[in-house]
Amino acid sequence: MTTLNHFGQPVGDALPDWQPRERPTHVQLDGIWCSLEPLSRERHSQDLFNAWHSIDDNRDWTYLSVDRPATQAECDAFISLQEKSEDPVFFAVVDLATQRAVGSVSLMRIDAVNGVAEIGWVNWSPLMKRTRFGTEAIYLLQRYLFDTLNYRRCEWKCHSLNEPSKLAAERFGFQYEGTFRQAIVNKGRNRDTLWFSLLDHEWPASKSTFDRWLSPENFTAEGQQKQRLEDLRKS
Numbered sequence: 001m002t003t004l005n006h007f008g009q010p011v012g013d014a015l016p017d018w019q020p021r022e023r024p025t026h027v028q029l030d031g032i033w034c035s036l037e038p039l040s041r042e043r044h045s046q047d048l049f050n051a052w053h054s055i056d057d058n059r060d061w062t063y064l065s066v067d068r069p070a071t072q073a074e075c076d077a078f079i080s081l082q083e084k085s086e087d088p089v090f091f092a093v094v095d096l097a098t099q100r101a102v103g104s105v106s107l108m109r110i111d112a113v114n115g116v117a118e119i120g121w122v123n124w125s126p127l128m129k130r131t132r133f134g135t136e137a138i139y140l141l142q143r144y145l146f147d148t149l150n151y152r153r154c155e156w157k158c159h160s161l162n163e164p165s166k167l168a169a170e171r172f173g174f175q176y177e178g179t180f181r182q183a184i185v186n187k188g189r190n191r192d193t194l195w196f197s198l199l200d201h202e203w204p205a206s207k208s209t210f211d212r213w214l215s216p217e218n219f220t221a222e223g224q225q226k227q228r229l230e231d232l233r234k235s
Contacts (some may be wrong), residue, residue: 051125
């Protein structure tokens with residue numbers, strides 16, 4: 001039912017107990033298959049350089065705003081800047097089996113007053129493809145935002161031509177909201193940006209689906225999934 005104010009105008013639902021939330025910090029988030037560690041040049045730069053250079057080209061950097069560091073020294077400088085940042089807050093994705101960093105990700109555009117943050121700078125390496133790490137990393141960030149910090153909204157944005165990122169957003173439970181046309185100039189080219197979101201009241205069902213998919217029982221001894229995350233969401 002629509003709520004009206006004393007002028008008879010429709011207004012949003014009242015949030016009488018709402019208070020600004022705490023900001024995300026450089027914490028460690030532990031999962032079953034991977035952990036998210038506060039990004040560190042000393043701890044992660046060598047591993048990430050090796051992971052990002054595990055293929056000969058930089059196709060995975062096409063839609064990022066920067067290019068792949070060409071040398072270890074460039075990577076050290078790149079990670080040094082990111083580890084000091086408070087927005088975005090950067091994390092390394094660490095494979096628990098090897099204790100090596102295989103990718104990085106961040107929480108960014110943090111609006112603690114309104115309880116909103118975006119998952120961005122999703123920088124998976126080829127070593128993360130066809131693994132459980134990418135899915136679990138997003139799950140850990142959402143769990144941190146909704147269960148620990150009690151945020152109201154988690155956002156995902158991507159280049160309109162970045163089909164893998166668009167499909168990932170939908171697979172992770174985000175809802176498409178619209179396209180911001182000519183949003184930014186990226187590497188000298190136009191970028192239209194797709195906006196997606198997941199809200200706090202949608203999180204419990206999404207979390208349950210993640211838990212079912214990430215369960216060891218959902219994987220064979222060789223690490224192959226038995227049920228796809230997309231199918232679990234539909235069911």
